[in-house]
Amino acid sequence: MVVGNWKMHGSSAALVELDGIAEAARHARVDVAVCLPATLLMAAAQRARDPIIGAQDCHAHASGSHTGDVSAAMIADAGARLTIIGHSERRRDHGETDAIVNAKLDTAIAHGLGVILCVGESEAQRREGDPAAFVCRQVAASLPAQARADRLMIAYEPLWAIGSGRSASGEQIATIHTDIRRAVQDRLGDQGADVPILYGGSVTGDNADAILGLETVDGVLVGGASLTAERLAPIIAAAARHSLSRLR
Ligand SMILES: O=C(CO)COP(=O)(O)O
Numbered sequence: 001m002v003v004g005n006w007k008m009h010g011s012s013a014a015l016v017e018l019d020g021i022a023e024a025a026r027h028a029r030v031d032v033a034v035c036l037p038a039t040l041l042m043a044a045a046q047r048a049r050d051p052i053i054g055a056q057d058c059h060a061h062a063s064g065s066h067t068g069d070v071s072a073a074m075i076a077d078a079g080a081r082l083t084i085i086g087h088s089e090r091r092r093d094h095g096e097t098d099a100i101v102n103a104k105l106d107t108a109i110a111h112g113l114g115v116i117l118c119v120g121e122s123e124a125q126r127r128e129g130d131p132a133a134f135v136c137r138q139v140a141a142s143l144p145a146q147a148r149a150d151r152l153m154i155a156y157e158p159l160w161a162i163g164s165g166r167s168a169s170g171e172q173i174a175t176i177h178t179d180i181r182r183a184v185q186d187r188l189g190d191q192g193a194d195v196p197i198l199y200g201g202s203v204t205g206d207n208a209d210a211i212l213g214l215e216t217v218d219g220v221l222v223g224g225a226s227l228t229a230e231r232l233a234p235i236i237a238a239a240a241r242h243s244l245s246r247l248r
Pocket of ligand 1: 005087157161162163164165200201202203221222223224225
């Protein structure tokens with residue numbers, strides 16, 4: 001799976017990039033989604049079936065007096081099929097705790113959306129402690145015990161790798177993904193074995209091949225390099241190569 005996250009970028013004119021992204025995905029055995037700002041969801045979903053359209057957040061409540069917020073039902077009504085929950089930029093900018101993320105995830109799944117739950121440690125947490133233990137605690141606290149595994153993906157995004165041009169090493173990714181798999185299974189039981197675990201943080205066409213070639217990586221969550229079809233296409237091609245090699 002290749003998922004783009006446009007963050008607070010884009011415009012209706014920029015949706016033309018989705019056509020090129022769909023074209024790149026057409027012959028690949030890869031699911032491609034793009035998570036857009038709320039204002040673009042409906043236009044993007046009406047444009048074409050591919051790529052899958054996703055949101056970047058939803059409110060924990062189904063509806064109510066929450067000025068400026070967007071509910072899971074509104075996201076589904078706009079035609080989006082999934083949403084990111086708990087991205088580190090929301091945890092940082094909006095004070096989202098694991099408990100809030102847990103409630104949002106529950107609401108999103110209850111409204112029929114797929115969810116990409118983001119977890120990851122800061123630079124200081126990596127330097128000072130045990131990053132895997134921190135990330136596994138985040139997984140356990142952010143995941144409702146009854147969460148439907150078939151609607152869920154986890155994205156490991158170390159904060160120091162986001163937008164820095166410095167992706168985590170293969171060894172760092174493999175170690176933490178293995179621990180995340182165990183944490184998901186501890187929380188959800190056997191069905192946790194099939195939850196895709198994505199990596200995010202400075203993924204580009206130059207490093208996608210190495211990252212997607214790791215056995216513990218089921219896909220990537222891409223920020224900056226998802227803003228144009230030209231930059232995302234080589235990442236989709238790398239994912240296609242690795243999905244084929246796994247089938248052999
Ligand atoms: O935060 C990210 C995706 O959610 C990663 O962003 P970059 O790919 O720009 O580092």
